[in-house]
Amino acid sequence: MKLNCKKCGNEINELNLSEEQKFEIWGMVKQDLKLFAVKKIIDDFGISHKEAKVIISHINSEYGKCNRCENDELESENTECQKCGAFNYNFKEPVFNSEFCSHLEYRLDFNNLGIESVQGFWCDGVDCFPYDLKSLSKENIEKNKSIVTRAWIGKGGQGIYEMKIKFGKQSVDNYKNGLSLIECIPKRENRNWIKIEPENKRIQVSLK
Ligand SMILES: [Zn+2]
Numbered sequence: 001m002k003l004n005c006k007k008c009g010n011e012i013n014e015l016n017l018s019e020e021q022k023f024e025i026w027g028m029v030k031q032d033l034k035l036f037a038v039k040k041i042i043d044d045f046g047i048s049h050k051e052a053k054v055i056i057s058h059i060n061s062e063y064g065k066c067n068r069c070e071n072d073e074l075e076s077e078n079t080e081c082q083k084c085g086a087f088n089y090n091f092k093e094p095v096f097n098s099e100f101c102s103h104l105e106y107r108l109d110f111n112n113l114g115i116e117s118v119q120g121f122w123c124d125g126v127d128c129f130p131y132d133l134k135s136l137s138k139e140n141i142e143k144n145k146s147i148v149t150r151a152w153i154g155k156g157g158q159g160i161y162e163m164k165i166k167f168g169k170q171s172v173d174n175y176k177n178g179l180s181l182i183e184c185i186p187k188r189e190n191r192n193w194i195k196i197e198p199e200n201k202r203i204q205v206s207l208k
Pocket residue numbers: 005006007008009010058086087
């Protein structure tokens with residue numbers, strides 16, 4: 001499908017991105033790494049630098065918010081702004097995102113586990129870029145029900161752990177439907193959802 005952006009007049013290519021590509025490209029735009037995003041588009045789609053730049057300049061970094069004006073009520077993906085006419089890809093925010101990872105980080109309570117060696121441990125971050133971006137596909141979540149990423153854990157919060165995040169029924173459903181996973185994180189007081197092996201630098205958490 002070819003569209004014209006009414007704001008800048010450029011022809012817009014509709015993108016068919018996998019979850020993994022969307023996550024990566026959107027993540028780069030959000031972190032203001034637009035040059036890397038342009039390069040990735042050129043590499044993945046074999047298009048010219050100019051076309052890739054046009055694509056990236058129409059990816060708005062926040063769902064709903066127009067790239068070119070104050071309008072923050074864009075309602076669907078691949079949409080034209082009602083106010084200024086600019087085309088916005090308007091990607092829905094990935095479900096496995098930095099907001100979820102910060103909530104998970106704050107919910108981890110190691111003093112509660114009854115394990116002497118992890119007393120005083122805390123978590124300084126959960127990486128929202130898993131080792132294998134393919135694991136973010138809906139097919140993977142349905143089949144393997146897990147994502148493996150890094151987390152920073154220890155007395156200074158600095159040890160690098162391999163964290164396996166296991167999905168339960170509610171989180172698989174939410175993931176499939178593009179809904180937030182935050183409500184699927186068990187309560188702090190609940191100690192059964194965290195399994196930690198400090199000697200192997202490994203941790204496993206089970207979502208609801
Ligand atoms: Zn435009």
